[in-house]
Amino acid sequence: MSTVAPDFEKTDIGNIQIAPEVIEIIAGLAAVEVPGVAGMSAGFVGGIAELLGRKNLSKGVKVTVGQREASVDVSVIIEFGVRIPELASEIQRNVKRSIDSMTGLHVVEVNVHIHDVLFKGAEKTEEDDTVLRVK
Numbered sequence: 192m193s194t195v196a197p198d199f200e201k202t203d204i205g206n207i208q209i210a211p212e213v214i215e216i217i218a219g220l221a222a223v224e225v226p227g228v229a230g231m232s233a234g235f236v237g238g239i240a241e242l243l244g245r246k247n248l249s250k251g252v253k254v255t256v257g258q259r260e261a262s263v264d265v266s267v268i269i270e271f272g273v274r275i276p277e278l279a280s281e282i283q284r285n286v287k288r289s290i291d292s293m294t295g296l297h298v299v300e301v302n303v304h305i306h307d308v309l310f311k312g313a314e315k316t317e318e319d320d321t322v323l324r325v326k
Contacts, residue, residue, distance in 0.1 A: 209294055209296075211254050211256050212249060213294075214254045214256060214261060214263075214290060214294060214296070215249030215252040215253070215254045216249045216252075217289050217290055217293055217294070218249075218252045218254060218263050218265060218286045218289070218290060218301075219231055219249050219250060219251060219252045219265070220289070221282075221285045221286045221288070221289035221290070222251075222252070222265045222267055222282050222285065222286055223267075224285065225278065225281050225282050225285050227269055227270050227273035227278045227281075228267050228268070228269060228270070228278070228282065229267075229268045229269055229270045229307075229309035230267070230268045230309070231250045231251030231252070231265070231266065231267055231268070232250075232251045232266040232267060232268050232304075232306035232307055233250040233251050233266070251265060251266040251267065251306075252264070252265050252266075256296070259296060259297055260296060260297045260298070260299050261290060261294075261296045261297070261298050261299070262298070262299055262300050262302075263286055263290070263298060263300070263301045263302070264301075264302045264304065265282060265286060265301065265302070265303055265304065266304040266306050267282065267303065267304070267305060267306065268305075268306060268307040268308070268309050269305055269307070269308055269309070270308075270309055270310065271308050271309065271310030271311075272310070275305060279303040279305070282301070282303050283301040283303060286298070286301045287301055
């Protein structure tokens with residue numbers, strides 16, 4: 192049996208529906224578990240939401256869902272020093288694999304957008320590392 196979103200899937204005992212927001216969360220979590228990804232980037236609007244105290248687990252992810260297919264855009268912040276083409280390919284593979292295995296949807300594309308680079312400064316503070324952002 193396959194699952195569909197946003198339409199309903201009929202089974203013997205009821206309907207199954209996966210909200211697009213769930214697919215966004217799956218994609219976001221799959222992207223950040225790749226070594227070299229420092230975090231997700233939500234851009235200006237997401238930054239305002241964070242300042243207002245709203246935590247969004249699907250930050251930096253946009254999903255377009257059809258009957259049996261999904262298209263995903265992820266916006267990430269990477270760690271300084273990683274090879275970007277290899278990192279982006281690994282993000283694509285991990286997001287596709289996670290969505291496919293958890294929902295049964297066929298992922299037709301995963302577009303990776305690198306929005307920022309995060310690197311640790313050479314000096315250490317007393318409490319933790321100094322973190323600098325470069326745009």
